[in-house]
Amino acid sequence: MAILVAGGAGYIGSHMVDRLIEKGRDVVVADNLSTGHRKAIHPKARFYQGDTRDRKFLDDLFEQETIEGVIHMDAFSLVGESMTNPLKYFDNNVVGMVTLLEAMQAHDVKYMVFSSTAATYGIPEKSPIQEDDHKAPINPYGESKLMMEHMIRWCDEAYGIKFVALRYFNAAGAKADGSIGEDHHPETHLIPIILQVAAGQRDKLQIFGNDYNTPDGTNVRDYVHVLDLADAHILALDYLLAGHDSQAFNLGSSTGFSNQQMLAAAREVTGQPIPAENAPRRGGDPDSLVADSSKAREILGWQPQYDDVHDIIRTAWAWKQSHPEGYQDR
Numbered sequence: 001m002a003i004l005v006a007g008g009a010g011y012i013g014s015h016m017v018d019r020l021i022e023k024g025r026d027v028v029v030a031d032n033l034s035t036g037h038r039k040a041i042h043p044k045a046r047f048y049q050g051d052t053r054d055r056k057f058l059d060d061l062f063e064q065e066t067i068e069g070v071i072h073m074d075a076f077s078l079v080g081e082s083m084t085n086p087l088k089y090f091d092n093n094v095v096g097m098v099t100l101l102e103a104m105q106a107h108d109v110k111y112m113v114f115s116s117t118a119a120t121y122g123i124p125e126k127s128p129i130q131e132d133d134h135k136a137p138i139n140p141y142g143e144s145k146l147m148m149e150h151m152i153r154w155c156d157e158a159y160g161i162k163f164v165a166l167r168y169f170n171a172a173g174a175k176a177d178g179s180i181g182e183d184h185h186p187e188t189h190l191i192p193i194i195l196q197v198a199a200g201q202r203d204k205l206q207i208f209g210n211d212y213n214t215p216d217g218t219n220v221r222d223y224v225h226v227l228d229l230a231d232a233h234i235l236a237l238d239y240l241l242a243g244h245d246s247q248a249f250n251l252g253s254s255t256g257f258s259n260q261q262m263l264a265a266a267r268e269v270t271g272q273p274i275p276a277e278n279a280p281r282r283g284g285d286p287d288s289l290v291a292d293s294s295k296a297r298e299i300l301g302w303q304p305q306y307d308d309v310h311d312i313i314r315t316a317w318a319w320k321q322s323h324p325e326g327y328q329d330r
């Protein structure tokens with residue numbers, strides 16, 4: 001029996017596949033390579049190139065492989081882009097999920113671990129955020145992921161498709177040996193952009209907004225290492241396979257770092273000056289997003305290995321130094 005990783009050529013997906021294979025699991029990857037990289041796919045995974053909105057593609061895959069469970073990581077995930085191009089998000093994310101769930105139902109695949117997001121909460125009513133807190137997304141990306149969570153829940157009711165929704169906070173870092181890492185075109189995420197400045201590929205960091213309701217006025221986020229995220233998926237899948245009921249879990253470090261603090265940490269790790277300037281706010285950014293992840297620790301037994309942002313940045317820097325231009329396939 002194999003695990004299907006939809007989006008297994010992406011940043012988080014490639015680390016997910018790497019971890020599954022390290023643990024001896026049989027892995028199938030589906031990816032349309034719209035943002036993923038062929039070179040990021042583990043050579044021991046069986047790769048099917050195609051789109052999860054394409055029912056025929058999925059039917060063929062499910063017929064050729066015996067899939068035990070699906071790890072869904074193939075959504076678009078840029079907050080800023082979703083504000084200017086919302087239909088791209090509803091099409092890829094929501095329509096893709098409808099088709100995938102239809103195909104799972106048709107082929108009797110009963111387990112899904114879904115990459116959800118802290119963006120489902122919108123502007124949190126309290127911090128740290130707990131799973132049952134109010135959800136009112138303030139960007140189409142978060143809205144699409146909340147819709148996807150609701151869709152799976154109703155498919156659980158109707159067809160018994162059991163799921164775990166993992167609401168990630170800010171995924172960051174890379175495999176420590178620098179062999180796989182983050183490579184987006186265009187790059188919009190804070191840590192890779194800071195490291196582009198450190199590597200001399202960009203003049204300066206623009207810090208979007210310095211008048212937020214946070215201690216230093218810049219946004220606060222909760223950074224969690226991508227391999228710790230991957231481990232949580234394996235625990236979640238095994239939890240479902242053991243017969244437990246559908247659940248949602250936050251995945252974060254439970255510590256918030258402001259954009260200014262991240263810049264300071266990156267200066268320490270890289271030893272580079274990293275020039276920065278204040279810039280206007282970016283649309284769709286909540287002041288602060290910090291997870292209460294105690295539920296994942298207690299119920300799944302999740303124990304993140306990276307609890308210091310310096311260590312997380314250090315792994316991203318190792319990737320940057322060994323692959324200054326990323327996978328070089330764009």
Ligand code: UFG
Nearest residue numbers: 077079117118119169170188189190193206207208219289
């Ligand atoms: N930022 C800057 N300058 C930049 C880039 C980012 O100041 O050049 C700021 C952003 O405004 C934000 C913070 O850095 O305050 C982090 O931004 P990212 O784009 O790295 O990440 P987001 O917090 O927007 O989003 C990430 C994921 C989402 C997920 C969210 C949950 O991309 O998928 O975390 O917290 F939903």
